[in-house]
Structures are given as structure tokens and as C-alpha cells.
Amino acid sequence: MIRHKLLAFAALVPLLTSVGCNNYLTGGELSTDPNRITQANARLLFEATQPNLWTFLASDPARFSAMFARQIAGVQRQYQVIYQYGISESTTGGFFSGLYSGGGLVDLRNVESLAAAAHDSVFLGIAQTEEALLFGEAASIFGDIVYSKALSGPGTNPPLDPQLAVYDSVQALLDRAIVNLRATGATNAGPGASDLAYGGNASKWRRLAFTAKARFYMHTAEVRGSAALAAAKTASDSGITNSANDYKAVYSGAAGEQNLLYQFDVVQRSGYIAPDPYFVNFLKTRNDPRLAVYFNADQSDINPTFLGTATSGNVPTVLVSAAENLLIAAEASYKLGDQVTALAKLNQERSTTSLPSALAPSGYTLSTYPPTTTGPALLQAILDEKYIVEFLNIEAYNDYKRNCYPNLPIVANASAAKIPARLYYDQSERNVNTSIPDPNHQPVRNANDPPNATDPFGNACIGQ
């Protein structure tokens, strides 16, 4: 009997152990994720940083800016609410984190370190220029942002850098980028064709870096005065002067690869936005031919050809332009007392760069201003021109915050008494970073932008 029992147990042992070896739990697809790649080079990562930057400069931040600057009106749904100044912690839904996460700072730093390791200074300079554009513009929207201590590791609650310190860091980064973009050795291959904007052309990137410097000096001009204006003027002299060299988001036009505004206004959210009557009227009273370029015949929507053809939104979005560069030079020169240069730059802009040639209808010209245009009339001409040419660019809003020009009226049914001067940090960041104050304790305005009592021409500032 005992023997029978033992035999039965003995028979069980091999059954229980025959497959019981560790190999059953490891090896092959048990241990290695078959779905994801684990290695990436600088070009592959750059190809992602590029659309991330373009999306930040041309998607929601640009459209919100254009609504606050009253170029377009939000007429439906969430956009109507934001147009009426209804903003909350969720308004920035993700584009704050996009500054840092995949395609943002983490991958820009990946590109920079891979480029540096490969002794490719041109590539390094290009990535640095992208980083500067991204964070300078972020500082203009959010004010104080996490930058110097960014990517310091889990649980570090990286602090906010003061906005003006961010601008200083960005200027220093652009200085290094400009040096790197002058490199000529054999290792400086750059991104080449991966660079959809400039094809890896270092001198074009260098001009972009100078214009970016000019832009961010102007952001600080309200608090730093003539020093910033002079620096902006100097930088602009080396910046973009030919609209063929504008920094643009380019699109293939295939489905899902279209002009971002086309995707928003035509494909995804038709009817959310319309031309703001304020801007339409602004163009009409100035008899500006761009009215017909920007908007359709009855000014009920964006002009489709401004975005692309009926089925393919392939018109590039101008992000940093020769026009901006020249008008910065004009405004800075005027404010530094050099009205001759100011007028020359304004007229150069109006005659050569006020509209990318691809968009200009036949016979399009802008008149130039006569030498008699001086004083406030000249300043207004410069500011008018910049407000118009920066249509749907965050800079129109930044200029408004700085100058209170145009002296925008409050929208109807507004949920706040003043035009928003900054956006809240994302709630998802506040959830995990104790350095981010709750909305009750966030400033109403950013450091570079104290409220203007009046517009440049002495009228009480309505929106600030």
C-alpha cells in the first residue's frame, strides 16, 4: 500500500516539473518589447522636434493670441468662451507639457548632445536655435517658466525661473547657436533634408537666430528700455531680410499633414472661428489689400487660398519673417530716435516682404510712406503694419501687451474686465510640481509686461 502511494507521487513529480524551468518566463518576446525601437539618432529626433516647435508656434497658442489680439473671433464652443476671456488651468491642455516632453526640450537636448558628440556644430546650433525659439515664446505666454533647472530628475519640483532670466538664457543660447552655425569643418553635416524649413542651410539658420534675438529683445523693451531696443536693432541687422528665407512650417498637404489652421478651420472645427469684425474694420479703414488675402469675399471666414486648395491645406505657416525683422528694426529705430532708418525699414518691409510671394495676388502692392511721415504718424504706421503682417502670429499679441496698440476694445459678453495678459500653467504640471502656484496665486501679468496706462498716442488703454 505504501509502495503504491509512493509510486503515485513519483509519477506526479515529472508532470509537475517537466515544464517548470525558468526559460518559460524569459527570452524572446517575453522579455523584449517587440513593438518599440530603442535607438534613435539625431536626425530622427530632429524630425520630431521640428513639428513640435511648429505646433507650439502655429496651433492653439497662435489662435488664442489672435483672438486676444482681435484678429479672429471665437464664435462657437470652447473657442467662443476663450475669445470672451474664459480661460482656466485646462485651457493650455497639454501645450505646456509639450515644451518639455517628447519632441520638446527632452529631445532637443538629446539632439544637442548627439550632435555635440558627433562634432556637428551646425546641427547643434540648429537645435539650440529651435530651443531658444520655443522657450523665448513660452516665456512670453506663461511668464516665469521652468528652464534652468528643467530635466533635473524625478521628484525635484523644478522651480520657475523669473521670466527676464529666461529671456537672458535664451539670448545666451542664441549667441552660442550663432557661433556654432558658423562652423565649417567636415563633421558639420547638419540635419540636411530632415530640415524641412531650410534644408540644413547654416546661414539661413544664423539669420533666423539673429531675428529671434531681435524678437526677444523687443519682448523686454517695455521694462529694459533703450538697451533692449538697441540690442534688438543690432540683432535685426543680421537677421532675415528676404521673405524667401522666412522660417516657415511647411506641410505636404496630405491628409493629416496639412496647414494647422486648415486642419482646424476647414477639417476639424469648421465654424469655431471667424474674422474678428474689429480686424476686418481695421483693414478696411486702411484700405489694406491683405483683407482679401486673409479673408474670403464676405469676410465670414479665413480665405481658403490663404491655407491651401479645397482639399489640400499645403500653404506654409510663416513663423518668423523678414517682415517681422524689418519692423522690429523700424520700431526700435523710431524709439531710439532714428526716424529715417525707421521709415526706411518700414518701406522696405511694405515693398518687399509684406506678404510671401506665393500668397500675393496678381497686382498686389503696398504703397510706401513718403519721407514726410514722421513722429506719431510714423510710429502708428509701423505698428499698424506689424499688427497686420503678424496675422495669426503670437507676436501680434505680444506687441499688444507691450504697446497697448491697437487699443483693443473688450469683447462683448466678456467674462473678465481686462484682456488676458498671460495663460495659466497646465493643471497636470501643478499636480506634480509643488513649484507651480495654484491659479489664485499666479500673477495676472508677466514681468516684461506691466500694464500700460495709455496707448502710445496718449489714449487710455482699454484692455489693460
Add this chain to the structure above:
Amino acid sequence: MARLFGRSGPALLALGVLPALAVAQEARITGRVVNEAGAPLANASVGIAVFGSGAFTNADGRYAFVVPSGRVQGQTVPLVARLIGYGAQTRQVTLTPGTSVQNFTMVASALRLSEVVVTGAGTTTTREKLGNVINSVDSSLIRRSNEANVVSALAGKAPNVEVRTQSGEPGSSASIRIRGYTTIQGTSQPLFVVDGTPIDNSTSVTTASTGGTVTANRASDINPNDIESVEILKGSAAAAIYGARAANGVILITTKSGRAGQTRYSLRSDITTDQVIKYYPLQYEFGQGSGGNAPVCAAPGCRLTSASYGPAITGPVFDHARDILRDGHTYDNNLQVSGGNDRTTFFLSAGQNRQQGMIIGPNNQYTRSTARLKGTHQLLGNLTIGGNANYIDTRGAYVQRGSNVSGLLLGSYRTPANFDNTQYLDTLYGLHRSYRYPRPTGTSQTATRGYDNPFFTAMSQGNKSELGRFIGNLNIDWAPLSWLTVKETVGGDYYGDYRLEALPQSSSSQPVGQVTRNDQTYLQLDNNLLATATHEFNQDISGGLTLGQNLNSRRSRFQSTLGQQLIAPTPFALQNTVSYTPVETRYLAHIEAYFAQANLDLYNQLYLTAGVRNDGFSTFGASNRRATYPKGSIAWAFTNAFNPDQRGLFSYGKLRAAYGETGNEPGVYSDATGFSVGQGAFGSGYGDALNATQSGQAGVITPGTLGAGNTLRPERTKESELGADLAFLNQRIELGVTYYNKRSTDVILQLPSAPTATGFTALVTNGAQISNKGLELTLTTHPYTSDRLGWDIGANWSRNRNLVEDLVGAEFVTRGAGSFTGAVGSVTKGYAVGVLRGNDFAICGRGLVINAVDIDAGCGAGKEGALYIDASGLPVVDPTDRVIADPNPQWIGSINTALRIGRNLRVTGLLDIRHGGQVWNGTKGALYNFGTHADTRIRNTAVAYGTSYFTDRYPTVAGPGAGKTFNVGQAWWQGEGGGFGDVSAQFIEPGGFTKLREIALSYTLDQPWVSSRLGFSGIDLRVAGRNLHTWTKYSGTDPEANLGGSAVLVQGIDYFNLPQTRSIVFSVGLNR
């Protein structure tokens, strides 16, 4: 093979008489089983469990079986007779060669203490010995529910088993949650096991959980008519034998088996009419327009306002809550044949469930065809082999829904009442027209319509699924020694699910057209080996030891290809598109586990069980490859000491206590971090986006989530359970009480990471803690039972308190899937899992300072909780993101009753109650914006918060403008007073309900003429109603709102959800 001598008639033990084989040394045991009145009892099982020998009684109550000579050694063994509704009878018999007559007189017992309960991984016990709660749902209860989906059929059947059906649409999913959430990854669904083999019950979305089409939970492939019983293992003590797969509970399904005797035939047909329970409340007075003005369409191609704030309608009115819906129909036909002889049994079934949904047009259908063959054969006296094969063919056609401008109800409910949607193609070009684009131009084939005309949506989309699935197993039962049995079960679950979601040209969400081809294949193989030794030390002390091994392999392939821009309008095929984006996801996961379980039965009243499972999972981090889950329980039937006949005022009492641990495995490959390839889109949340693959590039990005690395451990749930089962008044009243307290630790979360700190938005890590505490009561009464009349009424009540105790430092984790802008599902510390977050208006007492205004100062003292009203008479937006709703009910309960009149007429009913819980009525918010909601009839009238507007939601007000009237209308509803404003909290509504789930009247024709004239042993006739009535305060179509279905953890989201249905069922069953 899971149960020995179960209610169902265990095929392997169904031995008949073996006279031809009988030789001198065999013992032949025979006899008759009767009730107290002496009437014969059929289908009672009589047998010797330790040998696996036994038989069922025939109609005359007689049984006979043979014990092989090798086992007849003059020893004494227990012979047990069992029948549902009677107490088990045990008699010690001495085995000697020759015939022994053993007659039994069974005593009726409502307690079902001797009922065999499947306890998982091949183990069984009897109900009396259970030290923890296992709820059993038998075939008649499944059948009464009239649900095609077995998960929906469990609604209201057991305490703390919360079922939510996604919608009334055919092929939609149902989610089930047992004793609250223990996890925040995945969807908290329990493990499903069919006849000992785990099956897949995933719900995988085709394109979007809040848009796209509904998708089924895969357990719905099981034909409910094949099910003999469902056992719900709720607590960790019950489920520990499944280790790291069991923290969400386990659903054990046992299918029907054949039994020895005459071959039985059953043919049943159900015809069901499904009607929408409630239509959405819309307004029919004001037409399309804005500011009271109607739009003018001056020329083809005009685009008109989306709003219905135009003038009063003077012409015809169209009802867009109803015009695209109709009555649905379901046809369910099942044929079952079963039988066998002394060595072989079989069960054969074929069934088809064909549903035509409530949406007009050809694209709202779901058909499930199933076939099953189950059989056993006794090869040797101590060796039985068996097999079970189930093939399922499921096909569906769907209409897109939810948050989707090409979704059905979004387009329908937003349409002004003066626009006729039925004319969805224009007469000139035959192109799609909608109220926002009523006059298409000839070249508008690829232009948006704003929102799709719902008739176009219903008629023209191409959304389909075709699934073929095989579930089966092979098993061996071997009893080499009188005290030892060995069971081996090898099972498999394989399916291929081929799906298509296609948007034709001119669809508003993708005007150039799009095709998504989505193919999923899944294979799960499972091997379970079990050896059980039993020993009876003496009459009072017996015990058993079970050792087992489980090997499991799961392989999944998910291939989805998005083809964009149709070349020609049809066909909906990838080669007819311009560009393709493929996504492929594969995984392979293995389990190697060992388990042991010991039980000791003392003095027929004290039952001890202890067990342990050691799990090795390939999904655990490399340095934590194995985990151990212990359990133990004690049950003390204390009344057996002084009241062995279980009668009298205090008929029966049992106390039980149990402790167990279970786990939840990490998501596959969540230890790893790679780069994301091109599909990682950069966009705004409004649909405009750029890919890293832009212009033919190959960009890659750092992914959002950092993998956990080698140290990832399974989640662990530790649960204590205390309870009592009591019976009074000769078992006329039974009461069950259970309290449990469980804490889940090492809960895996995608810990939100500050991107500013790491570049990642989340880090996979262990560490969250969740607790659940609850109370469960079941009451069953049998007020009257006689031959002529029987009445049972029962109730159950339960509550669960779920609390997120720790999130590794984070305040909350959002659950993106199924969530909504403004009403985001979340796991928030200090709240229950699944609360919704968003913005509210400024409320007094929250310490708010908004735009430099101190809200509390403005409210004045003692106004905490009041709505702050500013000088204009309007509330102001609080920009702070916060918890705005908890969809979890405060308690759930049900009341069921069954009335039998005579032998043949039965009336049954089930009331399902869910008390508390909130729902976000996003549909209402959106329709305020568009001016089509019934509430918007009051446009342009003076109202005041606190007295005449939104008083249910905000009963008290304070602040400088409290009581001040304002003119409510388009401006407010299209701003912060509507669904596209910031304040989603204003559209939170109470989500509690009481539903009349089931009511049925059935009659069985079994008079002699039925058999003699018609040749049937019985004819069942039945009329039933399902979901006939709902009592609720919820203003939308149904508070059981579940936009994402069981594919998502987040519940309580209503955004253009399809309504639920009520059904009337007529059924005829022919038996012989």
C-alpha cells in the same frame, strides 16, 4: 469536469449499471431516493466522491452503480446523496463484493448547504464548508435576464457586483466591477474562466473610446444558453488560487453537460422587441438661427449657423430625438441535444442570436452564432477523458457615436427642429447635405458638412466586425488510488477579430474619407494539473490536500492600419486610400504557477482551509519574477452542534472568517522604455496635429511614459472577510451578512511626472494604495411553499467604500481613455477611484480669489457651499481644476421574487437599485449651446440663480448679485452657461436609479396529451419584459451612462450616448 456530483450532473461520474461487466469482486450499489412524502426524486446524485463513482436517479427515483473490484477492500466509505433543494444525506457503507441496497429519504432544505461549489483551478467544495462568499448564479437566473451578454445578465444578481451596460446598441459592451476598484491600470474587469480555462474578456476599441463605434466585451461571445452556472469569486480569500490574475475577482462559468440516460432535445426560440426607454428632451419651438434671426442660404455651398436660436418655427417640425431610431428586434434560437450512457456522455448545442438594433438603416446589427460539443468517456474504471469545443462566429455592423462630428446622435440632436434630416442627399448631385450645409455644390464631395446628417451617418458608414473564435479544452480525470485523484485540463481560447471603420467622403470628421482596418488575433493556452489527496482520520475528522500547477501563455497581435483620403468613393478598402499609417502591437506573456491547498473538516461543523499560490509571470520585472499569495479561512456551522436537523426557529447558523491575498499583474512590457515612432502627434486637442512622419520623414520621440525597469512588482490586495449565514423558521428565512476590508498596495500607476523635471509625463511605478471596505447583505425568504403554490422573495444590499489612500506623492492621475475635456476621469487621492475632475463656478467657502476679487468676502459669513453670484446676477468661473463628481454609487441593491402557481405557472421579477453616484450630462451642456435642448425653450426670459434657474444643482446663492435676475438665452448658453464653457460641473446630475430589470410569466405544458399527441415531454411558453421601467432623477436618456463601455475605467460620462432599450420577449421551448 470541474465539479464532482454537482447540480449539473457531472458527466464523468454518470455511471449506469454495469451488469455485463460485473464480476464477483465488484460492489454494486443500488437504491431509491424519495422525499419525505415518499414521492420519487429524479436527478438526485448518489455516489462515493473519493472514487469518483456514482449515478443519477431516474424518474422513478432509482439509481445503481458499480465500484470496480480493485477498490472493494471491505473498507467503509461515505455514500452521499444530493439534490438541489434538499439537504445532502451521507451514509457510511462498507464495500464488499455483491449488491448493496441503499435507500435515501431526502429532507427539503432551502439552504443548499450541500450544493457543490466550484472554487477555481479545478477545486470544488460544498457551500457549507465555504469560509468566504461565493455568489452562484444558475442557468435559470441567467435565462430570466433575457440578456444576450452574460455580463449584463449578472446585473442585480449579487451584492457588490456592479454591472453597467454601455448602451442599448447591439454589440455594445458591459462592464462589471466586484467590491470596488483595486487597481487603476486597465479597466478593473475580473478574470473569466470557462470550464476551468481562462478566456479573454477584453474590450478593445477600434478607433476611439469616446467616438468611433461600440465594441463588445469578449465574454459576450459565450452563449448564455450554454451556461449551467456562474460562480462569482469576490474576495481575495476566494480568488487567491488565481494569484496575480485575481485582484478584480474571478467569474467562473460552468457550461452544461450531458448525462446518462435518454437523449434529451430542447429547441427554444425567443423573439424580442427592443424599444428605446426614453428619448432625449429637445425643444421644437425655435428654428435654426442666431439672435432670433433665421440664416439665409443665398447660394449653393452656403454654410449656416449651427445654432437653433432663430425665430419661432412656423412650418413643419421634425423630431430629431426619434426620427433616426426605431424598434429593434432580436431573434434567439437554440437547439440542445444531450445524453449518454454508462461510459459516455455528450452535450451538443447550436445557437444563433440575431439582433437588429434601434438605429434605422442596415448598419446596426449583431449576430452571434455558436456551436458546442462537450463529451466525456470513461476509458478505464479509474480514468475518464473529456473534451469541450465551442466555436463562435460573431458579426456586427455599427454606426459611429459619441463625441464625433460623424457620430449619430451628435448630428441628430444638434439639428434644428425645422430641418428635415430625412432628405440627407441633395436632389441635384446626390451629395450629403446637413443643416449646416444644406445645399452642396457639385464639387463638395470632400468638404465637411459641419456635423454629419444622422441619416447619412446611419446609411453610409462602413463599420463592421467579423470574429471567429474557438474555446475548448481537453481533460483527463484519473483516480489511481482510492484516496488520490489527478486532473489535467488543457484549454485554449483563440480568436481573430477583423474590424473595419470607414468614413465615406464628405464625413465631417474626415471629409476626404478614411478607412481603418483593425485586425486582432489572440491566443491563450492554459494547462492546469491538479492532484488531490483525501483522508478520513475518523468519523469526525477528515481532510484533503491539493497540489497544482498552472502554465499559461497569452499571445496577442493587434494590427491597425489607418488609410486616409479615399481615392474613389468606394470601396472601403485600404488600397482605395492615398496614405497609410500602420500600427502593430504584439505581445507574449507567460505564467508558471504552483499552488497548494489543504482543508480539514472537524466534527461536521468546523471547516478549515489554507492555501498558497506561487506565481511566476513574464510580465513581472526581472528582479521580482515570482510572488506568493496565501489564503486561509474558517467556517463554523455552530448550530450543527445542537440542531443537526436544521429546523426550528433558529434553523442554522454559520460564522465564517477568511483572509486572502491576490494580485494584479503589470501591463505587458511596462518595464521597458523605447522611443515612440512617428504617430506621436503634436496637436492642440482640437484635432489639428502634425506627425513626426510629416512629409515622408521618420521622426521618433521620447515617449510620454518612462518604463519601470526591472523592479516592477505585481499589485497586491490583502483582504479580510467576516460573515455569517443564518437561517430561521425552518429555513424560511435566510440571511447572509459579510463585511470585508481590503487594502491594495504596490498598485501600479503611471505616476504623473513633471515634464519640466524629467521630460516624461508619467513614470510607471508601484506604490499607490487603495482601500475598499464594504458590507453585503443577502436575504432570501420562502414565505410559502407547497405543491400548489410557492413564493420566494429575496433582496440583496451592499455598499463599498473605495478610497485612494496614496498616489506616490501625486494629487491625482487622469484616466485619459473615456474621459472628456472638462469632465476628466481621474484617480484622486482622498476620493474613490473614477471621480471626474473639471471646473466649477466659484463656490463660497473655498477660499477663492478670482481676478483679485475675494469670493468668500463677497459671499458673506455662513454661506459655505452657496453659489457666488457677481453684481451682474451671474456666477463666475473658478479656474481651479477640482473633483466635480463621483460616479460610484453609495449602495446598490436588488429585490427578486418568484411565484409558482401549481406546478407549471411561474412569475418572476427583479428590481435593480443603484443609489447615489453622479453622471456628467455632457449632452445637455452641448445642447444648451446649440439651443436644441428642451430647457432652452425659456430663452430670453428673466431668471435668477437660487430662485428660478438651476436650483436643483445650485440651491443656494450668495454674493453681491444674489437674487438678481438676468436674461437667460443664447449669450449665456454659448458662453459659460453652456457645455462649451469652462464649467462642466454645472451639468453634473444625480445618477441613481431603480430599474425593473426583469419580469416574466412562464407556463410549462407537460400534461400527458403533450407527450402522447405532440411527442414532447414539455413545452415552455414565456412572456418577459426586460428593463420595462426606470425610476431616476437623471434628465438624460439613461443614468447607466457609460460612453466608453467596459473598454475604459471611467464611468458616468454621457455625451450623445445611445439610449438604453426595454424589451418584450416571447419565447417557446420544445423539450423531449
